[in-house]
Amino acid sequence: MPKETLFKVGDLVKIKSGGPVMTVRGxxxxxxxxxxxxxxxxxxxxxxxxxxxxxxPVEDEPK
Incomplete structure (x- = not known):
């Protein structure tokens, strides 16, 4: 059974201490x-x- 990851490819994240919004590559x-x-x-x-x-995680901005 595969293990579930916390983030998926394409999710937007930030470092807890601040910094730019990043995209998860994997x-x-x-x-x-x-x-x-x-x-x-x-x-x-x-x-x-x-x-x-x-x-x-960073929430998507409304479109």
Whole structure:
């Protein structure tokens, strides 16, 4: 039975301490509690890896 992750690919998240809104790219490694995220810093696409304990979901803005 597959384990359920906290975030799915495409979810919007932020680091608990602040920072830019990031998009979840997926899990990394064998631990389902670690996520690879991407965000834009100006025009440059950045990527980083974060433990789930450091992330919070961001609600979609109304359209």
């Amino acid at each position: 899990n990394y490694g064998s631990d389902i509690k670690n996520f690879e995220c991407q965000w834009f810093a100006g025009k440059k696409l950045e990527m980083g890896r974060f433990p789930s304990d450091s992330l919070v």
